[in-house]
Amino acid sequence: MLIENRTFDELNVGDTSELRRFCTQDDALAFANVSGNHNPMHIYDADGDADGILEAIMPGMFIGSLVSAVLGNVLPGAGTLYRAQSFVFHNRAHAGEELISRVTVTELREKDFTVILACEVRRLSDDALILSGVAEVEAPRRKVAYNSKDLPGLVVQRHRHFEKLLANARDLPPLKTAVVCPEEDNSLGGALIAYEHTLIDPILVGDATKITATAKEMGVDLGDIEIIDIPSHRDAAYKSVALVNEGRAEALMKGHLHTDQILRPALDKVSGLRAGRRFTHVFVMDVPGLDHPLLVTDAAINIAPDLKTKVDIVQNAIDVARSIGIEEPKVGVLSAVETVNTDIPSSLDAALLSKMAERGQITGGLVDGPLAMDNAVDIGAARTKHITSPVAGHAEVLVVPNIDAGNMLAKQLAYISHAESAGLVLGARVPIILNSRADDEMARLASCAVAALHHARQSGLRP
Numbered sequence: 001m002l003i004e005n006r007t008f009d010e011l012n013v014g015d016t017s018e019l020r021r022f023c024t025q026d027d028a029l030a031f032a033n034v035s036g037n038h039n040p041m042h043i044y045d046a047d048g049d050a051d052g053i054l055e056a057i058m059p060g061m062f063i064g065s066l067v068s069a070v071l072g073n074v075l076p077g078a079g080t081l082y083r084a085q086s087f088v089f090h091n092r093a094h095a096g097e098e099l100i101s102r103v104t105v106t107e108l109r110e111k112d113f114t115v116i117l118a119c120e121v122r123r124l125s126d127d128a129l130i131l132s133g134v135a136e137v138e139a140p141r142r143k144v145a146y147n148s149k150d151l152p153g154l155v156v157q158r159h160r161h162f163e164k165l166l167a168n169a170r171d172l173p174p175l176k177t178a179v180v181c182p183e184e185d186n187s188l189g190g191a192l193i194a195y196e197h198t199l200i201d202p203i204l205v206g207d208a209t210k211i212t213a214t215a216k217e218m219g220v221d222l223g224d225i226e227i228i229d230i231p232s233h234r235d236a237a238y239k240s241v242a243l244v245n246e247g248r249a250e251a252l253m254k255g256h257l258h259t260d261q262i263l264r265p266a267l268d269k270v271s272g273l274r275a276g277r278r279f280t281h282v283f284v285m286d287v288p289g290l291d292h293p294l295l296v297t298d299a300a301i302n303i304a305p306d307l308k309t310k311v312d313i314v315q316n317a318i319d320v321a322r323s324i325g326i327e328e329p330k331v332g333v334l335s336a337v338e339t340v341n342t343d344i345p346s347s348l349d350a351a352l353l354s355k356m357a358e359r360g361q362i363t364g365g366l367v368d369g370p371l372a373m374d375n376a377v378d379i380g381a382a383r384t385k386h387i388t389s390p391v392a393g394h395a396e397v398l399v400v401p402n403i404d405a406g407n408m409l410a411k412q413l414a415y416i417s418h419a420e421s422a423g424l425v426l427g428a429r430v431p432i433i434l435n436s437r438a439d440d441e442m443a444r445l446a447s448c449a450v451a452a453l454h455h456a457r458q459s460g461l462r463p
Contacts, residue, residue, distance in 0.1 A: 079140030299406025333369025
C-alpha cells in the first residue's frame with residue numbers, strides 16, 4: 001500500500017478519512033505478544049472472567065491503534081506525530097467483526113502546525129459506536145510517500161489446523177487404544193491427555209509396577225483404566241497386536257519402547273496387522289502461516305523406497321489427508337529438480353507416480369512430480385519456472401525421495417518453522433500412533449485426533 005501524506009498547508013477543517021479492519025483472533029494474539037498485555041479476556045480460547053463464555057474481546061488499545069493507523073497512513077499521513085489522544089469506549093469489539101476507524105479535522109493551529117481531529121471507531125455490521133475521542137497531532141510539512149509493502153511481516157505461531165482436528169474429533173466415540181509400555185511420564189502423560197479429551201479409551205500394556213509408579217510420580221489417578229501387566233517390551237507389543245486381533249483394540253499407541261519393537265509384531269505375516277499395503281509413516285504438520293495442514297511422507301519407516309513402495313506411500317497419505325478433511329489432496333512428489341532427469345532417480349519415480357495417478361492406479365488425489373520444494377509449495381516459484389499444474393505451488397502432501405530427506409524436512413519445519421507435528425503409521429488394519437519424547441501436549445493430542453478421524457472414515461463412521 002502506498003502511503004502519501006497531506007501536509008499542514010493541504011488540510012482544511014472538515015476533511016475526513018477512514019480505514020476498515022477485519023479483526024481476527026491472530027490480531028489479539030499478536031497484540032498480546034507485542035504489548036505484553038496477556039489479559040485472557042482477549043484470548044480466543046480463554047474464559048477471562050470465568051463465566052463459561054470465551055470472550056475474544058479485542059483489546060481497547062488495539063482499537064485505539066486503528067485510529068492511529070488512519071492518522072499515520074492517510075490523514076494527515078506519513079510524518080504525523082502525536083501530541084495527545086483521548087478515548088471513550090462505548091461498546092466492545094470482538095474477533096470476527098469488521099470495524100471502521102474514522103478521523104475528521106476540527107481545528108488547525110498554524111502557529112505550531114497542530115491539527116485537532118475528532119476520532120471514532122464503529123462496527124460495520126450495525127454501525128454501533130465502539131470508540132470516540134480527540135487526537136492532537138503535529139502535521140507533516142513536507143510531502144512524503146512510502147510503500148508499506150517494505151515493512152517486515154509477522155507470523156503468529158498458532159496451530160489453528162490442529163485445533164480444528166481436535167474439534168472435528170470431539171464428537172467421535174473414543175478410540176479403543178492399546179498403549180504399549182507407557183512406563184515413563186511422557187508416554188503415559190500423552191495417553192492420559194488424549195483420554196481426558198475423550199480421543200482414546202486406553203488399555204495400558206506393560207510393566208504394571210512401572211506404570212503405576214509413574215502415575216504416582218505424576219500425581220494422577222489411573223482410576224478404572226485397564227492395565228495388562230507384561231514386563232517384557234517384546235511381549236507387551238505382541239499382546240497389544242493380539243488385542244487388535246481379538247477386537248478389543250482399534251489402534252496402537254507407542255509408549256516407552258523402540259519403534260521397531262512395536263512394528264515387528266504388527267508386521268508378522270501370520271499374527272500381525274498387514275492389510276495389503278506397505279507400512280508407511282505420515283507426519284501431519286501444522287505450519288504457522290500456512291493456510292492448510294501439510295503432510296510429509298515417508299520420514300520414519302521406509303529408508304530408500306522403490307517405486308512400488310512409493311505407490312503405497314502416496315496412497316496412504318492421500319487416504320489420511322482425506323480423513324482429516326482435505327477433499328482432494330494435492331500431492332507433490334519431490335525431487336531436486338522439476339524436470340525429469342535420468343541421472344536423478346527420484347525425478348523418474350516422481351514422473352511415474354504422476355502418470356500412475358493419471359491412469360487411476362493411485363486414487364483420491366491429484367499427484368504431480370517431479371517438483372522441487374520451492375515450486376511445490378510456492379505459487380510464485382512455480383510461475384517463475386512456468387509450471388502449469390493444479391498441484392504446483394499448492395501441495396498439501398509432500399512425498400520425499402527417501403528417509404534422509406523426509407527426516408530433515410520434517411525437523412526443519414518443526415525446529416526452524418515452529419511447526420507442530422502429528423505422527424501416524426498407515427497400511428495396517430488399524431492406525432498406529434507414533435509419538436516422540438520431544439512432542440508437546442498439542443502434538444500428542446493431534447496424533448490421537450488424526451488416528452481417530454482416520455479410523456472413523458475407514459470404519460464408515462465419517463464420509
